[in-house]
Amino acid sequence: MNQQLKWAYNTFSGSFYNTFITFISLVIFGFIASNLVGFISTSEWAVVTENKRLLLVGRLPQGEEWRAWSILWISSFLIFSSLNIFVKPSIKELIFISVIFVSVCLIFITQDALFNVIIFTTLSLGSYLFAKYISQTPYITIFRKLLVFMWISIIPLMFLVLIIGDGPKPTLWGGFLLNIILAGVAISIGFPLGLLFALGRASQLPAVKIVCTIYIETIRGAPLVGWLLLAWFVLPKFLPEFWNLNETSVVIRAMIILSAFTSAYTAEVIRGGLQSIPKGQIEAADSLNLNLYTKLTLIILPQAIRVVIPALISTFIAVFKDTSLVFVLALTDILQVGRIIPEQDPQFFGKALEALSVVAFLFWIVSMALSNLSTRVERSMGIGTR
């Protein structure tokens, strides 16, 4: 008891400064808590519950909803089985995940979507348990390879599901679905491109180096909204005329710009990894007479990418957050839906904070999951501790 009192005295008081800091912290906590309680007690969530569809899938037609649901099912299978195979969460993390899972289900469950939500829940739980079962059998290596393959092909798969059999026009995509699609496309196109540009910038050939540097620095020079605005005004005039590309929908334009932007930023991150490789490694590869391709794929890239995985993931998080900027292209992503409804529907006037907080919550979950993944990778590789 005396020990605990002493600990408490040392932590919260002990010196004048520390007592002062404790006092200030208490005031801040009290201020935030009182505001939060005030907000929750006066809030009305009808603005969210009555506009779930718009928030999640935008103007996707009623009959086409199964596409969004199947994307959700595929990803829930992938996420929950990989959770058991690759991540192996602790009890504390499992509780955290289930709390978030349940709250998301509660926010977005509706009468007519009940059946779909039930499929989603059983699929998630089932795949989690299935992965747990399979990890004790010898099939785990095959299953692991299957999962990796599925993760790589998830973006094309998503597209396939959205487009297959006379799907809705891209202009009808919206809501959170649009954010996910844009982020997915930007990352899966931007990352390989960024790898190329990083290698180009680290190249010994001056011409390649200069061109890649100019590309990276130009893209990084202007803010993303600037590039999106350029896409809005003049990008179609620069696209080739076949395939009617110059009449492309704004969604495709947003994808082009976001991919270019992601490639420049990942290139900078990967360049840091390339610089961290000791020169001896490259000399050793040269002395083994490896050619450029083998040198890159066996010696340089595995080491370079390993070091920058946390930084890469935070770049991807930034890209995901940046998909909310497509308002410049008049696309209705989830943030725009959440902003426009309380402004234009008289039924929901003055409910902007409620809508905004749900939107922020959804963004927060995805970013938080990714950033936890990055700390986990960091720890399992012992990057920070060396």
Added chain:
Amino acid sequence: MSIFIAKLSTWSRSQKNRNLFYQLVFLILVAFFVNYLVSKAMQLELTLSHFESRSGFGISHTFIKDYTSNDSRWSAYFTGVINTVRVSLVAIILATLLGTIMGVARLSKNVLFSTIAYLYVELVRNTPLLIQIIFWQIIFLKLPRITEALTFGSTVVVSNRGILLPYAKPAEDINSNIFVIVLLFIIIISFVLSYYLNKKEDIDGKKFKILNYNINGSLAGTFVFLILSVSAYFILQKPFVLDLPSLYQNSKGTYLQSGGFEFTPEFGAILFALVIYTGTFITEIVRGSIQSLSKGQTEAAQSLGLTNYQSMTLIILPQALRSIIPPLTNQFLNLTKNSSLSVVIAYPELFMVSRTIMNNSGRALPVFFLILFTYLSLSLIISLFMNFINRRVTRIGA
């Protein structure tokens, strides 16, 4: 022919020659691509001549420079640049302060304090900046309406049209510019004085004394600054007067507020969002840098009997500063570029003004190049300044 092939094979055996060949091929491909882009761009209007013409739109926030809708588009553009610089500069200073405090707080022994920092980082960093800008705008608009505006005496007026603070304004029929110049001189003089005194103290190893009183360089500088500036103010016959905000009703009975320094909801929202968002990244940078120092530094400071505050300000932070500054520069650049998001709440900075010009003129490409050029120049200025500081910081102890 066979001689040619033989020559070619000898030529290509050299790594240098082959590299030359690869680069040539690469450059030709790039040239084709650039040529394509340029040929497409040539079909568009590429000059900035329309910037001379009348802008025709008003800008709600003007600072330093006056602007009306009759001025040229160049004038509008520069007003935008000033607004960008203004919000970025204030936000950079405040975000650095907040980030440093929170970075130290995350490592604090005080659990309450470190929890605040932890929650702050985890909650704010993982939501888009755009959401935060809109959030702060909503908060500022929840201030009382102008008919029920809060007034504190006649010094501060708070309503959802803005917060008015007392401010200095130039007095009539006295040239106030002279005072500004004199003030600049006084600042330089007092900085030089305090720098000289501190340097002397470092070299001599003892305090500088006048009549047996110890003189601290920084204190002396502040004292001299106060004395000189106050006397200059009175000698120049009070060139600035206090501008108090006021709340009044005009002849039609509408409430109006004017005077003083106006802290508008738009400016407040973008400033708060930028400071609080960028602050989280600076927090993580500061924390990482402090953690990367060896623990022996803290222990050495403790064994010298320094207090926690002293060991932080004298031992830990100066050393951490070396690894803080390069990533900090990056965050400052991000902040400046992120200020363009204020377009969503209609704070008229560079990007919003340029967008209006694009819309009005229909010539997007040259205006975009102007935006690119301006942001690149701003980035360059920040980088140069931070490199200058970095050189100073890394020189200590070297």
